Amino acid sequence: MKMVVVELRLATQQPIEIIDITEQVRKHCRDSGIRSGLATLISRHTTAYVNFNEREPQLQLDMLTFLKRLVPRDGDYRHNLAPVDGRDNAHAHLLGLFMNASESIPIEDGALLLGEWQSIFFVELDGPRTSRALTLQFLGEG
Known part of the structure; x- marks a missing residue:
């Protein structure tokens, strides 16, 4: 059994951003x-967070619109009254309730077993940020 751990570093540019990381993970x-x-x-x-979905520009715009409408940034949130890091980011934590911090993907013949329309996205909910980290762990037989 072999295990390889890699850290993928990202910088984000927008308050809410969906970044396709499929090719990097592949x-x-x-x-x-x-x-x-x-x-x-x-x-x-x-x-x-990390998420699987379809990479299609109009759908990605719909996703951003949906997230912004679901939990507005300017809502009346108690967490924003005394933020621990100086960021009014309660909306980002609340949106995170609907997302996954991790995902697992089978590997067969050295390739990720993703569906035809599946892409892997890193979803920023509290950007922009100069440094974000995603840990990738590959476990199996060589």
């Missing part, structure tokens, strides 16, 4: 040498 999967196993991705943040 490259790290190939580089890991794992032929059969499992890839696990985990965001180490409470206001940024």
Whole structure:
């Protein structure tokens, strides 16, 4: 059994941003040498997540609109009265209730087993941020 751990570093530019990381994760999967196993991705943040969905520009705009409407940034949130890091980011924490901090993807023949329309997204909910981290763990047989 072989295990490879990689840290993917990202900078975000927008308050809410959906970044396609599929090709980066595929490259790290190939580089890991794992032929059969499992890839696990985990965001180490409470206001940024990992998600599978379709990469289509209009749908991605719909996703941003949906998130902004679901939990407005300017809502009356108690967390914003005394934020621990000086950021009024209660909306980002609340949106996170509907997202996953981690995802797992089977690896077969050295490739991620994603559906035809599936892409892997890093979802920033409290940007912009100069440094975000996503840990990728590849576990299996070489």
